[in-house]
Amino acid sequence: LQNGAVPGERGKQDKSVKRGNWGNQIEFVLTSVGYAVGLGNVWRFPYLCYRNGGGAFMFPYFIMLVFCGIPLFFMELSFGQFASQGCLGVWRVSPMFKGVGYGMMVVSTYIGIYYNVVICIAFYYFFVSMTRVLPWTYCSNAWNTPDCAGVLDGNLSSHAALNLTHLLNTTQKRTSPSEEYWRRYVLDLSDDIGNLGEVRLPLLGCLGVSWVIVFLCLIKGVKSSGKVVYFTATFPYVVLTILFVRGITLEGALTGIMYYLTPQWDRILDAKVWGDAASQIFYSLGCAWGGLITMASYNKFHNNCYRDSIIISITNCATSVYAGFVIFSILGFMANHLGVDVSKVADHGPGLAFVAYPEALTLLPISPLWSILFFFMLILLGLGTQFCLLETLVTAIVDEVGNEWIIRRKPFVTLGVAVAGFLLGIPLTTQAGIYWLLLMDNYAASFSLVVISCIMCVAIMYIYGHRNYFKDIEMMLGFPPPLFFQICWRFISPAIIFFILVFTVIQYRPISYNDYVYPTWAISIGFLMALSSVICIPIYAIYKVCCSEGDTLLERLKNATKASKDWGPALEEHRSGRYAPAFSPSTESHLEVQPLQPEKSRSEVPAASPVQGSNGSAHSQDSRL
Numbered sequence: 001l002q003n004g005a006v007p008g009e010r011g012k013q014d015k016s017v018k019r020g021n022w023g024n025q026i027e028f029v030l031t032s033v034g035y036a037v038g039l040g041n042v043w044r045f046p047y048l049c050y051r052n053g054g055g056a057f058m059f060p061y062f063i064m065l066v067f068c069g070i071p072l073f074f075m076e077l078s079f080g081q082f083a084s085q086g087c088l089g090v091w092r093v094s095p096m097f098k099g100v101g102y103g104m105m106v107v108s109t110y111i112g113i114y115y116n117v118v119i120c121i122a123f124y125y126f127f128v129s130m131t132r133v134l135p136w137t138y139c140s141n142a143w144n145t146p147d148c149a150g151v152l153d154g155n156l157s158s159h160a161a162l163n164l165t166h167l168l169n170t171t172q173k174r175t176s177p178s179e180e181y182w183r184r185y186v187l188d189l190s191d192d193i194g195n196l197g198e199v200r201l202p203l204l205g206c207l208g209v210s211w212v213i214v215f216l217c218l219i220k221g222v223k224s225s226g227k228v229v230y231f232t233a234t235f236p237y238v239v240l241t242i243l244f245v246r247g248i249t250l251e252g253a254l255t256g257i258m259y260y261l262t263p264q265w266d267r268i269l270d271a272k273v274w275g276d277a278a279s280q281i282f283y284s285l286g287c288a289w290g291g292l293i294t295m296a297s298y299n300k301f302h303n304n305c306y307r308d309s310i311i312i313s314i315t316n317c318a319t320s321v322y323a324g325f326v327i328f329s330i331l332g333f334m335a336n337h338l339g340v341d342v343s344k345v346a347d348h349g350p351g352l353a354f355v356a357y358p359e360a361l362t363l364l365p366i367s368p369l370w371s372i373l374f375f376f377m378l379i380l381l382g383l384g385t386q387f388c389l390l391e392t393l394v395t396a397i398v399d400e401v402g403n404e405w406i407i408r409r410k411p412f413v414t415l416g417v418a419v420a421g422f423l424l425g426i427p428l429t430t431q432a433g434i435y436w437l438l439l440m441d442n443y444a445a446s447f448s449l450v451v452i453s454c455i456m457c458v459a460i461m462y463i464y465g466h467r468n469y470f471k472d473i474e475m476m477l478g479f480p481p482p483l484f485f486q487i488c489w490r491f492i493s494p495a496i497i498f499f500i501l502v503f504t505v506i507q508y509r510p511i512s513y514n515d516y517v518y519p520t521w522a523i524s525i526g527f528l529m530a531l532s533s534v535i536c537i538p539i540y541a542i543y544k545v546c547c548s549e550g551d552t553l554l555e556r557l558k559n560a561t562k563a564s565k566d567w568g569p570a571l572e573e574h575r576s577g578r579y580a581p582a583f584s585p586s587t588e589s590h591l592e593v594q595p596l597q598p599e600k601s602r603s604e605v606p607a608a609s610p611v612q613g614s615n616g617s618a619h620s621q622d623s624r625l
Contacts (some may be wrong), residue, residue: 014300016570018083018407019399020221022298027226029308032077032295034233034384036285039118039353042381045284046324047348050278053267058321060268060277065317068282071488072453073307076287078298078514082476084570086395087290090297092567096560097459099540103397103452104290104535107347110444111289112389112421114437116214117414117428119382120206121354122375123536124186127206129267129371130261136181137362143184146509150177151338152362178359193522197431204429207422213416214386218394219411220536222298223305225387232380232387237319239377240326245390246370256332259342260324262336275503285316288453291388294395301476334360350434353378389422393417435513435522437538440512448533452503454536457494460615463561466490468622476569477575561599 015021022028049057056320083090083547087105091098135141139148183189190197217228249255267273286292296305328342334356347356361370394414398406406413451460460469466486474480481489511518513524518526541560550556568579575581 007084009137010416011471014302014571019084019570020223020298021300022222022327023226025299025308027222027229028295028299028303029311030229030233031222031226031306031384031388032292032312033293033315034229034437035295035388036312037233038284038286038381038385039115039378040280040284040325041316041320041322042378043349043352045280045320046260046327047346047352048280049321049324050328050346052273052276053099053264054259055261055263056265056268057273057277058265060274061281061317064274064278064496065313067289067488067492068278069285069308069317069588070313071485072282072287072457073285073292073313073495074485075457075460075489075493076292077230077296077305077309078301078473078476078481081301081303083298083567084297084299084301086294086297086399087392088396089399092443092564094459094463094561096541096544096557097455098465098544099537100238100456100459101290101396102300102536102540103448103533104288105393106536107288107445107452108290108389108392108451109530110387110440110533112393114425114428114440114444115382115386115389116210116421117207117425117433117437118350118385119210119379119426120203120429121186122348122378122382123206123210123566124202125358126372126375128147128370128380129375131368134358134362135359136178136368136372137183137367139177139180139186141177141181142178144177145175145184145435147175148177148180150172151334169606176359177537178362179355182354182421187434187468188431189434192516193432193435193518195432196427197335199426199430203433204426207425207429209290210383210386210616211418211422211425214383214390215414217387219391220415221410221414222295223396225391228387229384232384235295236377236380239373239380240322241317242323242373243326243377244329245592246364247326247333250329250333250364252336253329254332254335255336256328256330256342257325259332259346260328271476271503272507275500275507279504280320281317282450282453282497282500284320285313286385286388288449288456289389289445290396294392295388297395301569301571302478304477305584306477307480308320327352329361329409331356334363337363345573350438374519389419390414390417420533435516435518439511439518439522439526440529444529444533446530450497450504451534452537453580454494454501457497461494466562471577475554489594534618 019346022031049061079090079093083092084091088098088101091101113528137150137152139150161512186200186203188197188200216224218225248257299305328346331345332342335345338345345356345360346352357374361367361374363368394410394417397413397417398410427433460466466489470480470486480486510523544560545553546558548556548559550559569575571579
């Protein structure tokens with residue numbers, strides 16, 4: 001019998017007809033992999049690894065994955081799956097902490113705005129790569145300056161080549177054609193963050209394209225995005241493999257890979273290395289963004305999210321390591337070609353994606369092909385994360401309103417959020433846009449995520465209670481969380497999160513972009529963005545305590561933190577044990593009521609007139625108790 005239904009009872013469905021579910025488990029795993037594996041895996045991890053002791057960095061990285069990454073990932077997946085609610089609805093577990101959900105929404109909003117701008121720049125490079133000669137190959141263009149020195153410029157004599165090598169080794173005066181193309185043509189960079197200048201129309205057009213694609217892929221929620229991820233989550237691995245095979249066959253590739261992997265064991269005692277490892281794991285997996293809770297909420301109730309969390313976390317970290325080979329093999333080839341050290345050409349962030357790597361690609365035969373593949377991979381990596389960011393916001397809004405009217409109009413909610421995201425992204429396509437983009441990246445989603453995650457751990461483990469949560473997981477999966485995870489959730493992971501927070505504060509340096517130092521007012525805006533997500537937590541907690549019943553403050557606090565009556569599995573058939581209704585409708589229909597004096601009742605009570613039921617069957621009018 002299906003899902004434990006008893007004879008005569010309608011077969012139980014392990015799926016939510018109202019909210020929808022993933023078509024199958026592969027869709028969920030691929031979506032989560034696409035969400036976790038983003039641009040940071042390609043443009044941040046390899047550089048961090050090379051800067052923090054090469055192969056020695058892998059040791060603290062995997063230690064942090066085991067003790068912090070996988071446990072937090074499993075916690076968020078199980079949290080969302082148990083309640084089948086988005087990042088707001090799950091806080092029925094302890095209503096006072098619903099501000100954590102609002103904080104997650106604010107963070108996802110900020111990231112969603114600037115992340116799509118990075119995707120739009122990748123789209124722009126993708127389109128301009130469709131040419132015989134890449135536009136950043138030579139220094140003979142209108143936007144180039146006298147300082148420009150290309151590695152492929154026309155009739156470069158051996159004497160001039162020696163001069164170029166000397167220039168690269170001794171001074172920073174030389175600028176590459178790819179850097180000038182990026183700064184002077186694509187961005188047309190202004191001199192100050194306050195000087196917005198004009199909107200770069202090609203970038204605005206590409207931003208429109210990227211938002212339209214995201215909207216169309218999410219128009220039917222997880223039903224449509226679940227099909228799209230079969231391509232967007234898997235094809236980047238095909239491209240990475242093609243670029244890897246091309247990279248390792250180049251001269252000098254081994255030098256680059258050795259730079260990336262050679263362990264410097266003395267660095268392992270450096271606190272900064274451990275801090276960078278913990279931070280990279282935390283941010284890379286997308287913890288505290290709300291996306292993991294949202295994606296898991298569309299799972300079937302009994303899905304094994306324990307297995308999924310391990311598969312997705314390890315896939316994410318393995319991708320980061322693999323991407324390092326792809327990046328450093330080609331950077332090694334470029335350094336060898338120029339006759340300089342790899343450290344001279346290594347970079348991270350937008351500098352790697354849009355300056356260093358594109359320049360290296362110009363040295364390859366059929367360079368437009370490799371450029372198209374590389375930027376197509378960046379687009380797909382970005383879209384996988386963007387889908388989940390948008391779905392997080394839409395799901396939170398729809399679940400919060402919760403009525404049939406808004407559920408039927410979910411595509412319009414998606415459209416509204418996408419249009420708002422596009423409009424808010426327009427300032428980032430101006431001449432000062434890159435300054436604002438980096439400001440949001442550095443402040444909007446940095447220490448605030450750590451605070452949100454720490455409070456979430458404390459709320460679930462210590463306010464709701466670890467025993468209650470472990471019983472919930474046992475009820476859902478059929479087994480309690482392993483002892484290792486129980487210890488991590490209660491002690492180790494919160495301690496590591498607190499370490500990341502302290503490390504972030506100690507390591508704080510005011511943001512700069514190349515030689516440009518941000519003014520104080522811009523940094524203040526950055527701190528306000530960071531604060532805007534965290535401030536939701538105390539504001540909502542105060543509001544909830546004030547609204548709660550109770551004569552004393554302590555009573556109000558107890559009522560505000562106590563799980564609400566509708567906390568628990570979303571579907572009635574899963575609400576067993578302590579979540580079972582006191583008097584369930586299913587048992588009511590099978591109860592036989594025996595009168596105390598059957599003879600008397602038969603004689604005194606007049607015969608009940610039969611009433612025709614809506615299904616054609618006659619039943620007594622007094623058959624209801």
